[in-house]
Amino acid sequence: MRHLAWGIMLAVGACRSVPKAEYSGDLSGARLPAATVRPAFRLTTTAGDTFDFAGRTRGRLTLLFFGYTHCPDVCPATMQNIAAVTSRLTSEDRRRLDVVFVTTDPDRDQPDSLGAWLARFDAGFVGLTGSIEAVEAAQRAAGIAVAIRAPGSRDYTVSHAAQVLVYSPDDSGHVAYPFGTRQAEWAADLPKLMERWKAR
Amino acid sequence: MTWWCAATGTPWSWTWRAYPGVWAFVLLAGLLAWNWGRLRDAAPRRRRYFAIGMALLWASLDWPLGTLGGYLASAHAGQFLLLAISAPPFLILGLRDALDTRVTAGGGLDRVLRFLAHPAPAFLGYNLILLVTHFPDVVDALMATQAGSFLLDMTWLASGVFLWWPVTAPIRYHRLRPPLQMLYLFVQTIPATLPSAFLVFADYPLFKLYEISPRVHGSLTPMYDHQVAGLMMKIVGDPIVWIGIAVVFFRWAGAERRADLTASGRAT
Numbered sequence: 001m002r003h004l005a006w007g008i009m010l011a012v013g014a015c016r017s018v019p020k021a022e023y024s025g026d027l028s029g030a031r032l033p034a035a036t037v038r039p040a041f042r043l044t045t046t047a048g049d050t051f052d053f054a055g056r057t058r059g060r061l062t063l064l065f066f067g068y069t070h071c072p073d074v075c076p077a078t079m080q081n082i083a084a085v086t087s088r089l090t091s092e093d094r095r096r097l098d099v100v101f102v103t104t105d106p107d108r109d110q111p112d113s114l115g116a117w118l119a120r121f122d123a124g125f126v127g128l129t130g131s132i133e134a135v136e137a138a139q140r141a142a143g144i145a146v147a148i149r150a151p152g153s154r155d156y157t158v159s160h161a162a163q164v165l166v167y168s169p170d171d172s173g174h175v176a177y178p179f180g181t182r183q184a185e186w187a188a189d190l191p192k193l194m195e196r197w198k199a200r
Numbered sequence: 201m202t203w204w205c206a207a208t209g210t211p212w213s214w215t216w217r218a219y220p221g222v223w224a225f226v227l228l229a230g231l232l233a234w235n236w237g238r239l240r241d242a243a244p245r246r247r248r249y250f251a252i253g254m255a256l257l258w259a260s261l262d263w264p265l266g267t268l269g270g271y272l273a274s275a276h277a278g279q280f281l282l283l284a285i286s287a288p289p290f291l292i293l294g295l296r297d298a299l300d301t302r303v304t305a306g307g308g309l310d311r312v313l314r315f316l317a318h319p320a321p322a323f324l325g326y327n328l329i330l331l332v333t334h335f336p337d338v339v340d341a342l343m344a345t346q347a348g349s350f351l352l353d354m355t356w357l358a359s360g361v362f363l364w365w366p367v368t369a370p371i372r373y374h375r376l377r378p379p380l381q382m383l384y385l386f387v388q389t390i391p392a393t394l395p396s397a398f399l400v401f402a403d404y405p406l407f408k409l410y411e412i413s414p415r416v417h418g419s420l421t422p423m424y425d426h427q428v429a430g431l432m433m434k435i436v437g438d439p440i441v442w443i444g445i446a447v448v449f450f451r452w453a454g455a456e457r458r459a460d461l462t463a464s465g466r467a468t
Contacts, residue, residue, distance in 0.1 A: 072211030073414035080421055081411065084404070120418060180412050183404040183422075 027192060028185035029166065029175040036173035038062070039141035043102060043128035046115030051128055053100065053138070054171075059199040061190075062098040062167040066139055066147065066160050068105035069117040074162045074179050082164070083121035085186040096194055100126045104147035104160045106135055168197035205266030206349035211414045212271050214264070221346070222261045230254050233291070237298035250294025256287035261353060270343060272420070273399070273410040277429035280356055284330075285440045288360030292368040300370035316365050317373040319384045325362035327391040329355055334395040336406045343409050363388055363441075367448060378452035382445045389438045399430025 040054040053064075063082060067075035082099060089097070101118055103109035106129045109117075114127040129135070139146045139161070147160035162179035174197055177186075202208070203221030234240070239247050259265060260282035268275035292299070303310050316322055332338060333355055342348035366374075367381045376384055398406060405411040405422040 073209070076415045076418065077412050080415070084421065084423060180408070182408060182411055187404065 027175055027189050028181060029177040029189065030163075031175050032173060036143055038167045038171040038173065039064075039138070039143070041134070041138035041141045043130040043134055043138060044111070046111040046118070046127040046129070048111060051126065053128075057098050057100070057167065058171060059169050060098050061096060061169055061194050062100060064100050064102070064142060064165040064167065066102045066104050066135075066142070066144065068103050068147075068158050068160070069109050069114060070105065070155075071158070071160075074160075078162070078164060078179060078181075079118070079121045079125070081181065081183045082186060083125070084183045085190060086122055086124070088187070089190065093191065093194065094124070097190065098126060099124070100128060102128045102135060102138055104135060104139070105149070105158045106130060106132055166193060168193060169199040170197040171199075172197060202346065204346040204350045204353075205261065205263070205269060206346045207270035207343045207409050207413060209413065212268075212416045217263050217267055219262055219266065221350070222258070222266065226254065226258045226261065229257075233295060236302070237295040238302075239294065239298075242294075242297055246294050246297060248294075249290045253287045253290030253292075253294055256282050256290065257357070260287065268416065270349075271410070271413045271416050273405075273407055273422075273426050273429035274432060276339070276343075276410070277432045279353070281432065281437050281440065283353060283356040284326075284360040284363065285437055286360075288357065289364040289368050289444065292361065292364055296368070296370055300372065305372075313365070313369065314373055316362065317369045318375050319366050319380075322362045322366045323384070323388060326359045326388060329359035329362070330392060331395065333359075336408065339407050340409045364444070367444065378448050381448050385441050385445045385448070389441050392433050392437060396430045396433040399426045399433070401430075402426065 038054050038057065040052075042050055042052050045051045065075075065078060065082075067078070069075070079101065086094060086097065086099065099122065101114075103114055109129055111127075111129060114129055118125045118127045128138075130138075136146050142165055144161040144163070144165070147158050150157045150159065164177040164181070165173055166175050166177065167173050175193070177189075201220065202217065203219060205219055205222065233250070237246075237250070239250055260279045265275055265278055265282070269279045299313070303313060316325070333342075333352060339352075342352045366376060366384060405426050407426070410425060411422040
């Protein structure tokens with residue numbers, strides 16, 4: 001019952017953040033009704049460096065996902081599916097792509113544990129953390145529902161938006177990928193996303 | 201209340217889960233078959249066969265394997281191996297005497313059993329079910345609900361009856377001599393190579409259900425899980441059938457030896 005409730009909340013959160021999305025012809029993701037701007041926020045990498053998201057990813061294809069390492073379902077499945085595809089990209093294409101994971105549970109996701117968790121999928125994924133206020137500000141900047149921590153002392157869950165936001169080389173977001181996007185769909189779409197909206 | 205194992209999408213844990221529908225099915229089916237087969241008075245080996253068959257059936261349907269079947273393609277393949285390949289021959293052998301004596305010759309059931317003992321319908325029946333129930337869309341749709349999962353399990357059990365009936369049926373139904381029975385069983389292992397190969401060599405996971413289901417173990421990726429499932433179908437499934445071939449061979453060789461001894465006894 002608890003999981004059902006959280007599932008409904010997640011679904012509501014996802015719907016809130018991608019209003020009236022329509023599925024576009026040759027892309028598996030949901031086309032946004034209007035292009036969004038690459039969000040500006042500063043957080044800390046797993047190495048302890050400051051990461052200016054808008055500045056560091058400017059002009060590059062970027063997948064942005066908000067989640068947490070203790071997530072029992074959505075986060076590992078999403079990151080694993082993306083990693084399964086990025087590992088097969090040519091080294092040239094891989095260099096053109098950033099995958100950024102922002103923790104919504106900075107209390108438990110310390111830089112070292114976050115880094116180790118992401119390295120299980122792909123050592124090239126960027127992990128970001130910060131104060132809870134900074135992480136919430138990043139979610140608001142990205143235009144998604146702010147994650148909510150469930151009551152509980154130790155093994156709490158965090159309800160968070162489940163979609164992967166995609167920012168194209170033109171520094172705009174045109175499409176978002178809901179939870180359940182398959183590896184084959186990522187494999188088909190990533191090359192298109194690299195070419196579709198070029199840097200201006 | 202969850203009555204039958206199916207994919208729930210809830211995070212995996214090793215906490216025991218109760219499936220009253222599975223217990224009721226196993227209990228009811230077991231009691232009905234026990235009474236119909238008059239196993240109380242049957243030879244001990246018939247009771248042993250029946251008990252092994254029921255135990256395999258139960259193990260395939262209940263926690264943990266039945267539950268894992270909603271999370272992992274490899275566990276799903278394990279269920280198939282138990283339900284379709286392992287349990288049916290034991291269940292048929294357990295009820296063999298009753299199938300011989302309690303089925304009225306010339307009746308409707310007798311005609312069906314006689315038809316199924318022919319290798320062609322048995323081959324088609326088993327492999328049609330095998331191929332259809334391994335289509336990704338079919339698995340994704342059926343495993344999402346308890347009723348669908350129940351239907352899939354029962355279909356697999358029925359496919360096992362198709363597979364084994366021509367070699368385990370009472371003697372009056374036999375259409376094949378032992379050498380042909382062995383050939384028949386060997387040929388039955390060939391079509392499974394197709395879904396097995398698709399699982400092993402596909403570029404990306406075939407079943408959406410197992411691709412996005414909550415992870416059971418971090419290092420068991422969906423792709424690896426699919427490959428294990430595909431390999432299990434051949435590396436585990438085929439040897440089970442080969443054991444059946446070996447049993448047929450040794451029983452045939454024993455019968456031939458006894459016949460030779462009898463013949464030589466008569467000659468002297």
